[in-house]
Amino acid sequence: MPESTYGRACGHCFKSKSKCVIRHGGESCERCHRLKKQCSPAEHIRKRNPQNSSAARTAKLEEKLDGIVSLLQSVTGTTVPPTNIPALSSNVPALGLLNTGDSSSSSGPPANSMSTPVSSSADEYEPQLSNVTGSNGRAALNKIRLDNPHAETAFGYKPRPDEAESRLTVFRSELLPNFACIHLPFTVSANELRQSRPFLLQCIMVVTSTSVQERNLLSTELVKTLTHEVFILNKGHFDHLVGLLIFLAWGNDFGNKNHLVQLAMSLAQDLRLNRPLIDEGGHKFARLVACGVGIPTETHSLEHRRAVLGCFFISSLVSSFFGRIDPMQWNSLMDEHLRTIEESKECLNDEGFALQIRLQLLLHHSYQMRDFECEGSQHSKMPSGFYLKALCSQLHDIKASMSPRLQQEFSVMAGFHYTEVSIHERAYPADAALSCSMTGPQHLQCLCACLEAAKSFIDLTFMMPPVKWLGMPLHFRFQFMRCLVALYRLSVHEDPAWDREAVRNTIDLIAVFDHVITSMEQRSAEIGNPDDDIIIHLCRVMKGFRAFCAPKLAPDEAPLGNSNGQAIGEDDLIPEFMDFADDAWLQDVLGWPAY
Incomplete structure (x- = not known):
């Protein structure tokens, strides 16, 4: 039975993609005859897509661009x-x-x-x-x-x-x-x-x-x-x-804002505040104008230098306190920023701010040395005592460079004492793996130096009225808590050569808690709205910390009472401390690794 030639199938067979077999006589195909359909030839002319000219394509592209511009204008x-x-x-x-x-x-x-x-x-x-x-x-x-x-x-x-x-x-x-x-x-x-x-x-x-x-x-x-x-x-x-x-x-709270600290570092890097404003090819970054930095020049302005140094300070603090992020990296341009701020006379506060940055940079280096020792890096082949002496020498140089005016500044001196506490704290860290290799008289000397520095920080705090707490940055509150933690550890530090009773005679930690709590409660009573006052919230944190430390420091002492004379248990106060503090802080207090 003859088949129809290629491309000559009837319309029905073409649509169904079936074989078209012509019947004898040539009137219809076998499939159409069997299905009783009219057999008609298929269309022989294929449909072709219209070919757009170059001018038409250009006009269409311009129409799309006009639409995008209109959309942006409407936004x-x-x-x-x-x-x-x-x-x-x-x-x-x-x-x-x-x-x-x-x-x-x-x-x-x-x-x-x-x-x-x-x-x-x-x-x-x-x-x-x-x-x-x-x-x-x-x-x-x-x-x-x-x-x-x-x-x-x-x-x-x-x-x-x-x-x-x-x-x-x-x-x-x-x-x-x-x-x-x-x-x-x-x-x-x-x-x-x-x-x-x-x-x-x-x-x-x-x-x-x-x-x-x-x-x-x-x-x-x-x-x-x-x-x-x-x-x-x-x-x-x-x-x-x-x-x-x-x-x-x-x-x-720093601990709940790690993502914001990272955002601050990202903004500083995006604005090239920690990098030169001119790249290696000599091209200025005009995008900085749109970002609010101003006209791009070959040098950064003083406000740019202050901002990036402040970003380093905060990121380094958060990294050292909570260990969740890496701080902003220090480089040679940051050194230039710091020197420029120290030499400038634009603002009276620049001198104290630059000193705070130097103290934090010293702490940053001490944390790096600690990490090198933990990782067994090649940088840690020198004895730990050598690193400690180098850090103490740099700290002494910073104190010698202080002007008489700065030595009367509370925030500057508090930062100095806290830096000294942190440097010597390596002699008795919460994690035994972080302990330095010092032994004998050098180890005891380190413990005594930490005790004196922590006591100096607390004495300085006692000279500050409670109302000043509201004006202090958040990192001061954490430094204050860290010094209390240092005193607590020194009071319970187990070492045959260490006299814990002498530590408690030097500074009574329970008396410190009571003094701070009483001062804060008096200040809150003066304000007249204790339920919605920041000071009273800090007071509750101190009560929670006291409730934790009291059993080991004064086991025979009666529980702390509230304003109605009712005893307050540890279970009632610790949640306040937990709400305020970060989990790394609780690890720090409990003696677990906090790094």
């Missing part, structure tokens, strides 16, 4: 309407929502050192405070974010003008001298700072709050603002870096 032009945020408490000044608007609509910045525009000004409006709960305010805020995912608006709180000026004055006079990682001239007002550095002002409003409830809520909104602008809008400015340093330095 940058998005605005967020103001929303109401409820007041936190009748005792806390009500704060409204800060809306920075679009950068194109912001007014020009003032002509001063803070003149680099990194974000836009806040809309001038007075929010109406409602009586609803805080969850409704946060729900409205989240709805705005979901409806406008690309809005270039900073979400935060805008205080009243007089309150903003008052808080800025408190920060500049009481907080900033203790860790001067930025310079805020007294000529810069809160309104000018809102124009040039809105995120920095928002961070200052957070750290100057004395209410725990208010600070927690503002901190949450602050982190949302930061992540929205840096990760969603991909706009990491110098304003974000300096504001983040302030938030970390006076925030609630």
